[in-house]
Amino acid sequence: MQAPAPVSDSLHHTSPFLLNCGSDGVNLSRTVKPCSAGDRPGISVNCNLGWSSQTSPDLSQHFRGYSSASEAVLTAQSDLRKLLVGNEKIGVLLLNLGGPETLDDVQPFLFNLFADPDIIRLPRLFRFLQKPLAKFISVVRAPKSKEGYASIGGGSPLRQITDAQAEALREALCGKDVPAKVYVGMRYWHPFTEEAIEQIKRDGITKLVVLPLYPQFSISTSGSSLRLLESIFREDEYLVNMQHTVIPSWYQREGYIKSMATLIENELTKFPVPQKVMIFFSAHGVPLAYVEEAGDPYKAEMEECVDLIMEELEKRGITNPCTLAYQSRVGPVEWLKPYTDETIIELGQKGVKSLLAVPISFVSEHIETLEEIDVEYKELALESGIKHWGRVPALGCEPTFISDLADAVIESLPYVGAMAVSNLEARQSSDGTSVKWKPKLSLPVFPSY
Ligand SMILES: C=CC1=C(C)c2cc3[nH]c(cc4nc(cc5[nH]c(cc1n2)c(C)c5CCC(=O)O)C(CCC(=O)O)=C4C)c(C)c3C=C
Ligand SMILES: [Fe+2]
Numbered sequence: 001m002q003a004p005a006p007v008s009d010s011l012h013h014t015s016p017f018l019l020n021c022g023s024d025g026v027n028l029s030r031t032v033k034p035c036s037a038g039d040r041p042g043i044s045v046n047c048n049l050g051w052s053s054q055t056s057p058d059l060s061q062h063f064r065g066y067s068s069a070s071e072a073v074l075t076a077q078s079d080l081r082k083l084l085v086g087n088e089k090i091g092v093l094l095l096n097l098g099g100p101e102t103l104d105d106v107q108p109f110l111f112n113l114f115a116d117p118d119i120i121r122l123p124r125l126f127r128f129l130q131k132p133l134a135k136f137i138s139v140v141r142a143p144k145s146k147e148g149y150a151s152i153g154g155g156s157p158l159r160q161i162t163d164a165q166a167e168a169l170r171e172a173l174c175g176k177d178v179p180a181k182v183y184v185g186m187r188y189w190h191p192f193t194e195e196a197i198e199q200i201k202r203d204g205i206t207k208l209v210v211l212p213l214y215p216q217f218s219i220s221t222s223g224s225s226l227r228l229l230e231s232i233f234r235e236d237e238y239l240v241n242m243q244h245t246v247i248p249s250w251y252q253r254e255g256y257i258k259s260m261a262t263l264i265e266n267e268l269t270k271f272p273v274p275q276k277v278m279i280f281f282s283a284h285g286v287p288l289a290y291v292e293e294a295g296d297p298y299k300a301e302m303e304e305c306v307d308l309i310m311e312e313l314e315k316r317g318i319t320n321p322c323t324l325a326y327q328s329r330v331g332p333v334e335w336l337k338p339y340t341d342e343t344i345i346e347l348g349q350k351g352v353k354s355l356l357a358v359p360i361s362f363v364s365e366h367i368e369t370l371e372e373i374d375v376e377y378k379e380l381a382l383e384s385g386i387k388h389w390g391r392v393p394a395l396g397c398e399p400t401f402i403s404d405l406a407d408a409v410i411e412s413l414p415y416v417g418a419m420a421v422s423n424l425e426a427r428q429s430s431d432g433t434s435v436k437w438k439p440k441l442s443l444p445v446f447p448s449y
Contacts, residue, residue, distance in 0.1 A: 089181070089206045089207070090181070090413070091182075092170075092180050092182045092208070092209045093185055093208055093209070094162060094165065094184050094185070095186075095210065096185075097188060098159070100189060101156065101189070102155050103146050103150060105155070110138035110145060112188040113138075115130055116224055118220050118227060120137075149367060156189075157366065159184075161394075163184060165363075166183070168402045170182040176407075180409070181205065183200055185197065185225070187221075197236075208416070209245055209246075209409045210247070211246075212226070212246075212248070213364070215250055215361070216249050216301035216302050216361060217296075217301060218297075222249065226246060244417070245412050247408055247412055250408050251302075251305040251308075252304065253404055255401060255404020255407065256401060256404055257309055257312050259404070260312075260360075260392075260395070261316065263393060264279060267356055270390055271388050271390060273354070277390070278322070280343075280356060280357050280358060281306050281309075281325070282327045282358065283327070284326070285326030285335040285339070287331075288334045306322065306324050327340035327368060327372060341377065341380060344380050344386070345380065345384045347386070348383075352386060353387045354387065354390075355381055356390045356392065357373050358391075359394055363396070363401070364395075364396060366394075369394055373391055
């Protein structure tokens with residue numbers, strides 16, 4: 001299988017797909033309050049409304065006869081979960097990038113990636129060139145890319161790690177009284193999103209939570225996967241009628257922030273003088289035009305994410321200096337700055353001697369952590385005068401992190417079938433044109449805190 005079905009142009013203008021997030025683009029956990037009828041003024045309904053359309057279950061009786069308020073609340077939460085789960089078949093769809101599993105996969109994987117109009121954004125008139133261009137770039141890039149994958153064992157570890165995360169999430173949900181099936185849908189390699197969706201249909205899932213495994217939203221990552229999903233949903237009667245919700249980004253969740261802070265804290269102790277270490281956040285870059293012209297919230301979310309992690313570290317008494325830079329640029333256009341390689345050289349010139357690299361845009365080890373950071377940037381740092389180098393591991397299946405993802409899923413369940421609008425102009429337009437959001441389904445807006 002090469003490129004999944006192309007995304008239709010019309011998707012840039014209307015979308016029946018649902019982004020369940022706050023009006024300021026922040027995620028469910030902080031922005032969503034229980035939905036009441038008053039939250040949906042004047043919106044016509046032509047879909048199944050699910051939980052949001054129903055009267056909230058009266059839990060008042062559950063609060064009688066408990067020795068403490070917290071005991072009552074815990075019991076009520078657990079009862080609410082049972083009510084939410086009921087006879088439903090809950091599914092969680094984890095969206096991820098995918099990676100070549102063998103060296104022979106590298107060129108077709110790259111083709112799939114570059115054939116994506118959310119990765120190479122051609123003006124509308126030139127869209128017919130997308131696939132020939134993808135073919136050309138993938139063939140030209142494949143030898144360099146293959147070298148990289150060869151040096152990390154002959155393929156990407158992404159599928160294995162994502163599968164392990166899916167299983168850990170399933171177990172965590174089960175442990176929280178929410179039995180669910182967890183699916184993996186990759187954008188550019190197996191198991192493709194289309195394959196996951198077929199399985200979801202075969203399993204008869206009735207409520208689906210869509211969770212991209214990217215903490216911060218970018219048009220090029222979560223946006224691309226959601227756009228694909230949208231095109232699959234709109235053509236399928238079963239899916240159109242299935243209740244579902246999306247958690248578009250979750251970088252500000254407490255569990256994620258705390259897990260990242262703990263990983264950093266642990267790595268700092270490995271340096272001779274931990275207080276003197278520069279904490280060096282390195283995020284995967286995107287072309288500057290995504291942010292400046294298409295309104296990609298990626299940079300803003302990344303900066304807020306770094307601030308939150310540093311605040312958490314400060315609470316723990318860790319006040320090291322930090323820097324954020326962007327890595328892995330591809331092609332001739334300008335990408336988000338500062339660039340990781342240039343920043344490393346500058347820090348060396350300024351006399352920084354200890355550097356702790358923190359990969360921040362992805363929650364699995366992958367080629368850019370294992371090769372680019374661990375080999376290329378480490379070498380560059382040592383050449384630039386840095387004496388002590390360290391790298392924070394990716395979160396993978398870290399238990400606090402997985403438990404927090406499970407909480408994110410559970411918190412979104414009352415809103416499965418209910419929808420919210422966020423900064424969809426930025427999130428839906430891949431070509432930078434001004435897009436008016438025209439909902440086809442009812443979209444109650446959840447108030448933000
Ligand atoms: C948040 C993470 C990512 C963003 C944003 C992103 C944007 C982006 N990427 C490319 C081009 C390539 N990416 C490649 C691999 C790759 N990208 C991410 C994550 C983000 N990409 C990951 C996790 C991986 C590695 C997967 C793995 O196999 O381990 C590659 C292939 C590798 C290579 O040849 O370097 C390319 C190419 C663009 C153009 C882009 C934004 C427009
Ligand atoms: Fe990438």
